[in-house]
Amino acid sequence: METGCWxxxxxxxxxxxxxxxxxxxxxxxxxxxxxxxxxxxYEETGSSDEVEALxxxxxxxxxxxxRQEYQKxxxxxxxxxxxxxxxxxxxxxDVQEGQARCLVHLGRxxxxxxxxxxxxxxxxxxxxxxxxxxxxxxxxSSLQNLEKTILCLQKLISLHPFDPWNWGKxxxxxxxxGPALSTLCASSQKQNSFASGDKTIKSxxxxxxxxxxxxxxxxxxxxxxxxxxxxxxxxxxNEKALKNIQNCVAEKREAVLLETQMKxxxxxxxxxxxxxxxxxxxxxxxxxxNLRTQQEIADKMKEFGFKEDxxxxxxxxxxxxxxxxxxKDEVHTEVKCVGPTALTALVIASSxxxxxxxxxxxxxxxxxxxxxxxxxxxxxx
Numbered sequence: 001m002e003t004g005c006w007x008x009x010x011x012x013x014x015x016x017x018x019x020x021x022x023x024x025x026x027x028x029x030x031x032x033x034x035x036x037x038x039x040x041x042y043e044e045t046g047s048s049d050e051v052e053a054l055x056x057x058x059x060x061x062x063x064x065x066x067r068q069e070y071q072k073x074x075x076x077x078x079x080x081x082x083x084x085x086x087x088x089x090x091x092x093x094d095v096q097e098g099q100a101r102c103l104v105h106l107g108r109x110x111x112x113x114x115x116x117x118x119x120x121x122x123x124x125x126x127x128x129x130x131x132x133x134x135x136x137x138x139x140x141s142s143l144q145n146l147e148k149t150i151l152c153l154q155k156l157i158s159l160h161p162f163d164p165w166n167w168g169k170x171x172x173x174x175x176x177x178g179p180a181l182s183t184l185c186a187s188s189q190k191q192n193s194f195a196s197g198d199k200t201i202k203s204x205x206x207x208x209x210x211x212x213x214x215x216x217x218x219x220x221x222x223x224x225x226x227x228x229x230x231x232x233x234x235x236x237x238n239e240k241a242l243k244n245i246q247n248c249v250a251e252k253r254e255a256v257l258l259e260t261q262m263k264x265x266x267x268x269x270x271x272x273x274x275x276x277x278x279x280x281x282x283x284x285x286x287x288x289x290n291l292r293t294q295q296e297i298a299d300k301m302k303e304f305g306f307k308e309d310x311x312x313x314x315x316x317x318x319x320x321x322x323x324x325x326x327x328k329d330e331v332h333t334e335v336k337c338v339g340p341t342a343l344t345a346l347v348i349a350s351s352x353x354x355x356x357x358x359x360x361x362x363x364x365x366x367x368x369x370x371x372x373x374x375x376x377x378x379x380x381x
Contacts, residue, residue, distance in 0.1 A: 039063065051088065054080050058091065061098055074102035093119060093128065097135055104142050112139050129343050130159060146177050147351070154354040155347040161321070164274035168293065171267035178260045262314075263359055265304050269311070270318040272297045277322060317361045 041059040061076030077098040084092050096115050103112040116136050123129045137152040153170040160166065275290050282290055301311070348354045355363075 050083075051085075054083055055091070058095060058098075061095075065098060065102065068105075070102045070105040074099060074106070077102065093122075093131075097131065100135055101138065104139050109139060109143050123343055126159060126343070126346065129347070130156065133159070133347075146173060146180060149173055150177065151351055154351060158348045158354065159346060162274060164271045164278070164293075167267050167271040167274065168297075171264045171271060174260055174264035174267060178257055178264070259363065261304055262362060263355065265301065265306060265311075266314050266318050266359060266362055268297045268300060269315050273315065273319045273322055277324065313365060314362055318358070 041056045057076055057080050061073045061080065064070075064073035064076060077095050081092065081095045081099065084095065086092075096119055100112040100115040100119075103109070103115070113136075116132060116139060119135070120129065120132045123132055133152055133156045137149060137156070140148040140152055150170065150173045153166055153173060156166045157163070157170065272294055275294050279287065279290055279294075306314075348357075
């Protein structure tokens with residue numbers, strides 16, 4: 001056949017026409033996997049490969065961390081971090097995370113948070129960001145900072161809304177927040193002071209900023225009824241106004257505690273809904289854990305004392321997006337490799353943003369009192 005008649009791509013490799021090698025009689029040589037003895041990396045000290053030598057040091061740090069020898073582990077991790085080439089991003093992240101976790105156990109939380117913030121800024125995909133958020137969650141939990149712990153969980157949920165275990169942790173965090181709010185309110189109410197010569201009623205309620213879960217005004221607006229030159233009749237009005245304000249604050253406290261319970265209840269209900277959905281796909285210890293957790297949630301639901309129609313409403317709202325096909329796509333979704341700016345857009349910026357998204361419908365039905373609080377304060381004064 002002439003060369004011009006060959007079709008494009010129709011040529012054959014020469015290897016196709018080669019004769020196959022004859023098989024040798026007898027059994028093939030057995031495969032022997034390399035067997036490493038425990039703590040083998042302590043013996044491997046003469047490696048000429050710099051990366052391999054650093055990997056061995058990292059293993060030593062990992063073992064020290066497992067043995068709870070945190071200072072020794074930190075030294076190993078720090079030594080590796082200093083010598084690692086700038087191009088070895090994967091090991092650099094692992095080592096820095098190890099450093100941060102050691103610092104937490106050593107009580108050096110500020111340094112740990114700085115490392116976590118640096119890792120967050122350098123994250124380039126959702127897996128990196130998820131790891132960093134779990135690290136920040138561990139640090140804030142160790143600090144017993146409930147507000148930041150809750151925010152970390154909310155960010156994790158915004159990345160992985162169908163993970164039942166993060167929802168369960170969030171519910172537990174809200175439950176822990178309830179007693180803390182109650183204690184704060186009780187101690188602050190005792191410290192509230194009223195003086196007839198003052199132009200304002202001062203409150204000792206403190207908060208960390210606009211995203212605080214419990215915020216009260218530090219001062220009430222100036223009003224002539226609180227003038228130091230008021231007559232005895234005005235003094236009676238002052239006392240009545242103060243009592244009304246104290247009653248209003250007490251009602252607000254109850255409303256805040258009720259709202260916190262509602263958020264905990266809603267988070268537990270979503271946890272149970274997600275566990276029920278995955279139950280049919282599980283066996284053995286995974287199924288046992290699933291069923292045990294569902295029973296624990298059922299027991300806690302009884303403690304809330306909410307009416308059945310309220311629980312049904314919460315379940316309806318928290319399960320609106322739970323569709324088996326959608327969850328299947330979420331589980332098998334590819335890791336999103338994007339820049340830090342795009343990653344930031346994937347997570348919520350504040351607790352308010354998260355709670356407006358997930359709890360607003362329930363809150364409007366459940367806690368109408370909160371919207372009236374500040375208006376009532378102004379009317380009273």
